[in-house]
Amino acid sequence: MLAAIWQGPFIRLVPVGMVLLALQRSLFVEITIAGVIIQVVLALAAAAGAAAGSERGAIAGFTLGVMYDMVEGLPIGSTAIAMTLAGAVAGLLALIVADPQWWLAMMFTTLGAAVGEVMLPVVRLFTGVADPFEPRLTIIVPVVAIAAGLLSPVFVPLARWCLRIKRAEWVAPPREPAL
């Protein structure tokens, strides 16, 4: 069991997530674009989906989301749902190509992050918040999604490392011996 934990995704994902959470709560609260806070943790969840597929993207999103909820004092699961979906959607989009180039991974991460950010007020609606769809959502979602896409060249390899995903290597078939 210990070996399974050691070789599983959590042993790397949790510490990386903690550092990103700390950065999110300190540096990225200050660095805003058009008054919008960039969501680096959500970006990692979406990048994990783009790098490792929907299943592992969802697991990474769930883990990061639960950590986020615990630190932020939000109801546990509220952000986790959004991040799980972000990872899953980015992973489902990544199915269209065998080994996405960096710019394709950027697009998948962007779309996954957009879905995750849109899901946040939807979940709030179900938890009893009267009117969570604030007018700024039309600015917030594109800014968060584009920022996640721009971060993807860093976060996709980071997610691969966290989840122990090795990049596919295309090997030419051995030559047939000449007759």
Next chain:
Amino acid sequence: MAIYTVGRRRVIFALLLTCALLLTLDLRGNPVLDRVRDGFSRAMSPVESATDVITTPLGRAWNGITKFDDLERENQALHDQVDRLIGTQATARLSVEEYQELLALLSLDSLAGIPTEVAKVVGASSNNLDQIIEINKGRSSGFKVGMPVVNQAGLIGKITSVTDNTAKVLLITDARYAVPVRVLGAPEADSIPTNTNPSGQTNEELKDLVATTAGPSTTLVTDVLNTGTTLPQNDSGSVTVAEDGTIVTDPAAPGDEALKPTVGDTPIGLDDSTDLVVATTTTTTVLALAVKEFGALEGRGRGLIPQIRFLQDNPSIAVLQAGDLVVTAGGFDSLAPPDIPVGVVINRADRSGPGGPLLDVLPYADVTKLNFIRVVKYTPLSEVEQ
């Protein structure tokens, strides 16, 4: 290559169900989840401290580059505001003391008797929806969920969760925040005698200052909160309430000596005629802040100002209008004590039907720039009696 299978779909579905289960458990209150949350917060604490040390210079550099012009403008505006506030400070202090004396005379609740504690803001909400800040004191300082939080300007929110050494404060601009409030009419100029204020300014001038400096009560009530001042009780007959609602102050009362100017001690900036008015003043007018209506103040999210709902529009009693002052209402179930300044009405929106008007309220406190706050250790009457 990622391959889509039924098994993958089941995993995603199971994770979403787990989220829903955790959400339900946490919203209903689960001690196990609370302990896990506390433990994780403790584990995060050193990581956050280290990150803070590393990223603070980066954040400052970013702010220096992007917000320098805003800072200059804000600095200039603050200088102007300080100049205006200095002009009204003396009058304001006297008014709040008189207000407290009246409360004492009438045996009403006063904020001065409620213990408070200062805390430092150590974090803000890191998402784009919530309006929550984190402070550096918690359960060990006696903070409890629901306690109101104020700063020098007025109400800023309430505590929503506490750990041993930290607490989360939901700001009044958050969409989940609501508090019962009273709407007070701004003082009428024609009902107040002129040239009776010790500052030498007419009541019309004071009214303008109230409008331009977010109201004297802002500074006043929180001043009392800050210092926990024990105000003089007026059992010596030095202060009496006249029939017209004014306080008649005995010039011989010891507490008033500091306010009486003497010959050769002319305050800077006052001319002779003003001195004459000040020297002969024996009656001080109470600002007639008539209660117009009770309602519920609700936040509306980041960037939007709160609104007051559930108001009854009855013009024969009072007309709700821009410029009215808003303070907490208190009450048996309210988490906030009465008379904490909240803000000023800046707009009225009429609705058709029985809904009543909506009042847009500009909070006195700027919740986007908080550094030190004060937690009011107030227990609602409903919990005291249990």
